[in-house]
Amino acid sequence: MxxxxxxxxxxxxxxxxxxxxxxxxxxxxxxxxxxxxxxxxxxxxxxxxxxxxxxxxxxxxxxxxxxxxxxxxxxxxxxxxxxxxxxxxxxxxxxxxxxxxxxxxxxxxxxxxxxxxxxxxxxxxxxxxxxxxxxxxxxxxxxxxxxxxxxxEPDPLHPVEAGLLADLAEHHAAEMAAYLRRQLGLADTGPDTAPRVVRIDRYGLLVAHGRPGARRRARLTFPRPLTGEAELARVLPPMLCRHAAARHADHA
The missing domain is CATH 2.30.110.10 (Electron Transport, Fmn-binding Protein; Chain A)
Structure with a gap:
């Protein structure tokens, strides 16, 4: 989806x-x-x-x-x-x-x-x-x-997408790359080919992987469309769950 x-x-x-x-x-x-x-x-x-x-x-x-x-x-x-x-x-x-x-x-x-x-x-x-x-x-x-x-309906994650991507890149890049490799069945061939999330929407993640100049993209779909940022805690790995829950609590 x-x-x-x-x-x-x-x-x-x-x-x-x-x-x-x-x-x-x-x-x-x-x-x-x-x-x-x-x-x-x-x-x-x-x-x-x-x-x-x-x-x-x-x-x-x-x-x-x-x-x-x-x-x-x-x-x-x-x-x-x-x-x-x-x-x-x-x-x-x-x-x-x-x-x-x-x-x-x-x-x-x-x-x-x-x-x-x-x-x-x-x-x-x-x-x-x-x-x-x-x-x-x-x-x-x-x-x-x-x-x-x-x-x-507008995507409820669009207003916070940039912050989520920045947090992944700055604090969880290695853990997220390992998670994405498992989900996509990719081999660990070095940091230059590490997969990373480049977009997030209510339906899933858009992932880029492969060597520079030959990047490929794949989608990982959530079990169901999300209604807001708080639901990320139930569909993403623990290192992002904590971040999403903390952001939601701060916003509330």
Whole structure:
């Protein structure tokens, strides 16, 4: 099992990665702070005095503006493959009153920035429902059904993936390499060929192994999709179990 294209797009646009807003018939693109709410709708936190605010101002007689949000994955570690790029589009509307207050709570669930306290004065929230979604990877573009996108869930491990990979590389490289060799049936031919985890998602681990210049990749699948970081303690070897449990306790 592995993430579906719809899940990958939901993960990329969830709000943990930088985004660019392309507004129809306006100069740009614009850097934008964004998240997605539980239904997959995109929320944009926009300074009142900014080029983006001006671009999002509807033309006379209209209430919304066509917009494309562009999000590129940032690999969480050296040598890790990118998940690609997500493009989602729709018609952005500025929120106000009770709708804006509810949207601010949804935004805070993903990114609890202090600027949300100034929503309605220095900042405004805009929202759009995704009408079209595309996933770009390896120079190929795949269209994602908007219903599949809305029903998918962002990967719960994506926000902590970089920290987990860094901990493995810095503190558990030898133990993890031995574990991966056993799981993949690889011979110990030296440190240059040692397997290492390069990505983690709710479905499993992506492992790179082999000599530099001839690296191969393999997936190790978890017994079931994980719902969060705490569940890593039940599916990974003891040296990472302790780390995952400690991080979960600190977060709680």
């Amino acid at each position: 592995r993430p579906s294209p719809a899940e990958i797009v939901r993960t990329l646009v969830a709000g943990r990665l930088p985004g660019l807003a392309h507004v129809a018939r306006r100069p740009g693109p614009h850097q934008v702070r964004h998240v997605t709410d539980p239904d997959g709708r995109v929320l944009l936190l926009v300074p009142v005095v900014s080029d983006l605010a001006a671009a999002l101002r509807p033309a006379a007689g209209e209430t919304d503006v066509a917009l494309v949000l562009d999000v590129l994955d940032l690999p969480p570690a050296a040598g890790a493959p990118s998940l690609g790029r997500a493009w989602v589009s729709g018609w952005a509307t500025r929120l106000d009153g009770a709708r804006e207050r509810r949207a601010a709570l949804d935004f805070a669930e993903v990114e609890p920035t202090g600027d949300l306290l100034d929503v309605g004065t220095r900042f405004r929230l805009h929202r759009f429902e995704v009408a079209e979604a595309r996933w770009e990877r390896a120079d190929a573009v795949r269209r994602i059904d908007p219903t599949a996108y809305a029903e998918a």
